[in-house]
Amino acid sequence: MNWKVVLALMVTFALMMSSSYTMLIPFLPLYMQNELKATSDEIAMWSGFTFSITFAVSAFMSPIWGKLSDKMGKKPMIIRSSILLSITYFLGGIVTSPFELFLVRAFQGIAAGLWPACLVMISAYAPKNKLGLSMGLMQSANICGGILGPLFGGILATSFGMRNSFFIGSTALFTICVLSIFILKEPPADKDIKKADNKSVSTMDCLKNINILILLLCVGLTNFAIMEIQPIMSLYVQSMSENAENAVLLSGLILSSGGLAGAIASPLWGKIGQKKGFAKTITVAFIFAGFMLTMQGIPDNLIIFGAIQFICGLGFSGIFPSANSILVLITPRNSRGIGFGLMTSAQMLGGALGPIIGGLIVTLSSYSYVYVFSGLLMLCMGIYILFFAPESFKKAANQVKVTDLKTSQD
Structure with a gap:
């Protein structure tokens, strides 16, 4: 086909x-x-x-x-x-x-x-x-x-x-x-996959693999940041808006602007990752999104806030395509179902924890600190990949040949 x-x-x-x-x-x-x-x-x-x-x-x-x-x-x-x-x-x-x-x-x-x-x-x-x-x-x-x-x-x-x-x-x-x-x-199934079918790759094999764990942290943290912000955005917009009745409409438009930016930029991130390496694109995406997310906690002007949301969407849209592509590169084809399943679990857990932590931060401080906290987490993830991630992750993320999980657990 x-x-x-x-x-x-x-x-x-x-x-x-x-x-x-x-x-x-x-x-x-x-x-x-x-x-x-x-x-x-x-x-x-x-x-x-x-x-x-x-x-x-x-x-x-x-x-x-x-x-x-x-x-x-x-x-x-x-x-x-x-x-x-x-x-x-x-x-x-x-x-x-x-x-x-x-x-x-x-x-x-x-x-x-x-x-x-x-x-x-x-x-x-x-x-x-x-x-x-x-x-x-x-x-x-x-x-x-x-x-x-x-x-x-x-x-x-x-x-x-x-x-x-x-x-x-x-x-x-x-x-x-x-x-x-x-x-x-x-x-x-090609010949290499048929031969590999005899090698049983379990969920524990994936969880013992440092490269897989980094990807799980990437997608879980990203969804955590997204879901931490979404429930409080309308209230944050309302606090900056002179007309409280329009808060729901304005927050919807602002949230959609980030999604629109992501829809436009996602294929471009994929193309860049294909040429420059997905380890580079996911690092840049984390640092860029983290910086812009932190900036969203500063303005008290809706126009500036909305503009930053659009720019922030450009950064977020590079994370998931890069992470998905890296997963494909570091797992054999007969084990990708487990890998994508674990990544979905990480996203779900991040999505479940995000609103809870966001609510606690608002209770203890203010709406703006939720953005600052999420942005700093994203920045830290990008810095970790750039300076501290093992070379096996960076090499695997830029390879063109599938690597067996059991030979890349360093």
């Missing part, structure tokens, strides 16, 4: 998956209030549980699904995840209480794994010299879905009701399943 066709399919899947998810998630509290008739106290209690349960369950399940994808194949995992997610979205549209919605969100965590499965699929098909571009386009599609999802969600909820938004999301995921069954083909 032509790799360009696979890339087009995976990019389409990423866009549909991301937009379906973000079309619903921001409106869950309103869904509880308007459709499930929950009281204010119930919404306050169940919102946190309903959001966090999916992260927690998915963090546990992702490495399991990743290992199964290495054994059973990439295509079956895409079909498995898309059909189960389609069912969870449908069930979300027929629940009658916050507790039922909580159970559905827990099931969604079990069903998750479509994103890493798509990354594993395209990593198996893409030529080595197109790896950076492929990962950049995947990240760009994921970001675009995150921008378009809330927009479509708001329009659909207003026009057809919030329950129908769940059914539309379910249809989108079912479409992914159907396209996978009839169009997508399992990548053929």
Whole structure:
């Protein structure tokens, strides 16, 4: 199967998956209030549980699904995840209480794994010299879905009701399943991979590998910084805005500007990484994003704050494509499912911890310190990779040949 066709399919899947998810998630509290008739106290209690349960369950399940994808194949995992997610979205549209919605969100965590499965699929098909571009386009599609999802969600909820938004999301995921069954083909295993099949690479092998651990720290810390900021952005914008009524709209526009910058820049980061080395791009991206994030804690002017958010998005967009490309380079093809599964777990854990730490910082100080704290963490990560990361990581991140995990644990 032509790799360009696979890339087009995976990019389409990423866009549909991301937009379906973000079309619903921001409106869950309103869904509880308007459709499930929950009281204010119930919404306050169940919102946190309903959001966090999916992260927690998915963090546990992702490495399991990743290992199964290495054994059973990439295509079956895409079909498995898309059909189960389609069912969870449908069930979300027929629940009658916050507790039922909580159970559905827990099931969604079990069903998750479509994103890493798509990354594993395209990593198996893409030529080595197109790896950076492929990962950049995947990240760009994921970001675009995150921008378009809330927009479509708001329009659909207003026009057809919030329950129908769940059914539309379910249809989108079912479409992914159907396209996978009839169009997508399992990548053929080459001779080197067949020989390597006898070598069992376990989750512990990955966790003992210093290069994998650095990548897990990279993606976990990045998602931590993102999720630490998102819940308080509207309040921070409100504190800088003369008109409090426009705070939600302004924060949405400012947040989207960072996403727009990321959607534009992700493929460019991929191309640069392909030419200059992914260790260099991920280092520059961390330092640049960290510096701009720290700067966001300084201004009390919305225009300056929004401009920095756009520039910050340019930096953030270089981290995930670089990390995904490095993972492909340092793992054998028959073990990438485990690797991407662990990276998804790290992202989920970072996403779960971010809002908690951000809330504590706001309680002890102010909104601006959340940005400063996140920015300094990102800067420290970039400095660590630049000066202190082992040479094995930098060499592996710039190689063109797959390295066996068990021979690179120095």
